[in-house]
Amino acid sequence: MSQRALEHRLSEFLVGLIFGLGLILAGMTDPAKVIGFLDLFGQWDPSLAFVMGGAILVGVFSFGFARRRATTFLGGAFHLPTRNDIDRRLVIGSLVFGAGWGLAGFCPGPGLVSMAAGEPKALAFVAAMVAGMLLFELGERRSALPA
Amino acid sequence: MLIDWQNFTPWASLAGGILLGIASSLFVLVNGRILGISGILGGLIRPRPGDSAWRISFLLGMFAAPLLYAALAGPSIARIDATWGMVIAAGLLVGWGTRYGSGCTSGHGVCGLSRMSPRSLVATLAFMGTGFATVYLARHLLG
Numbered sequence: 416m417s418q419r420a421l422e423h424r425l426s427e428f429l430v431g432l433i434f435g436l437g438l439i440l441a442g443m444t445d446p447a448k449v450i451g452f453l454d455l456f457g458q459w460d461p462s463l464a465f466v467m468g469g470a471i472l473v474g475v476f477s478f479g480f481a482r483r484r485a486t487t488f489l490g491g492a493f494h495l496p497t498r499n500d501i502d503r504r505l506v507i508g509s510l511v512f513g514a515g516w517g518l519a520g521f522c523p524g525p526g527l528v529s530m531a532a533g534e535p536k537a538l539a540f541v542a543a544m545v546a547g548m549l550l551f552e553l554g555e556r557r558s559a560l561p562a
Numbered sequence: 563m564l565i566d567w568q569n570f571t572p573w574a575s576l577a578g579g580i581l582l583g584i585a586s587s588l589f590v591l592v593n594g595r596i597l598g599i600s601g602i603l604g605g606l607i608r609p610r611p612g613d614s615a616w617r618i619s620f621l622l623g624m625f626a627a628p629l630l631y632a633a634l635a636g637p638s639i640a641r642i643d644a645t646w647g648m649v650i651a652a653g654l655l656v657g658w659g660t661r662y663g664s665g666c667t668s669g670h671g672v673c674g675l676s677r678m679s680p681r682s683l684v685a686t687l688a689f690m691g692t693g694f695a696t697v698y699l700a701r702h703l704l705g
Contacts, residue, residue, distance in 0.1 A: 424619040426592050431623020432630065434585035434597065434668075439631050439638045441578025442571060447641035451569055453697040458566040462575040467671060469579025470586065474676025477587030482677075484591075493594040495677075496664075501684050508663020509670070513689030515655025517696025519644040522667045523599040523660060526653070527621065529640050532628035536642045540653040547657020548600075548607045 423489065435528050441466040444529050446520025453517050586672050598669020600660030663689070 416424070442448040442462055451460030487493060516522050521529070521540050529537035589597040593616065602617050631638055644652065660666040663685055665674065670689075674682020 435627020
């Protein structure tokens with residue numbers, strides 16, 4: 416592995432580590448806490464609003480700063496989404512995702528971290544999530560076939 | 563509206579959120595990418611040459627987090643009320659939905675909103691909406 420590649424791999428690992436720690440500290444890896452936030456009409460735990468708020472507070476500055484740059488700090492290219500249109504897939508996919516999120520209180524990141532912490536139900540969640548992602552890919556292949 | 567004061571953790575959640583923001587900031591400024599877990603993982607389902615190493619490195623970092631956290635602060639709590647069936651159904655919905663919708667809470671909710679993306683605003687409102695609705699259904703109508 417080249418020096419540059421090693422730098423990249425280490426930086427990605429470090430960011431993943433910080434992100435994982437953030438999820439745990441925030442309470443995102445505790446499904447009861449997530450569902451407590453989603454239980455708007457019951458005993459409402461607003462904690463997750465503080466999670467999003469804290470994250471976006473920092474993020475707004477960084478993404479604003481990034482937008483004005485030509486290259487990353489490592490001199491590489493940006494790979495950022497460019498679409499601005501709102502299509503059916505975005506809406507339907509998000510609606511479905513939210514339902515899954517409310518069902519078990521796990522979203523992708525916390526599911527993975529919880530799995531890594533040794534939680535058996537999180538492993539089942541991740542396995543099913545990967546299956547769901549595979550189903551998506553299969554659907555894409557089908558629609559890519561000539562009519 | 564009844565606030566669950568007993569479980570409300572404003573400072574820990576804010577601190578955690580700030581860490582998420584820092585991670586996302588580093589990821590865009592150093593790696594030039596959106597820190598969206600469904601996208602990072604999703605890209606490994608049909609791996610493309612030269613495109614996997616960074617994803618795996620990132621995920622390994624995430625996997626190391628609970629180990630480091632446990633060493634520093636003891637094991638973290640995860641209270642799961644969902645049954646095995648619910649957890650599997652949830653996984654399928656989350657897996658398919660995040661890919662079809664091009665993102666999740668990290669990609670759309672944190673990065674997308676930080677970038678002021680209209681797509682991410684719509685996505686976030688949508689998944690929050692069904693999130694609230696699903697819990698309402700499960701807890702107050704069916705439960």
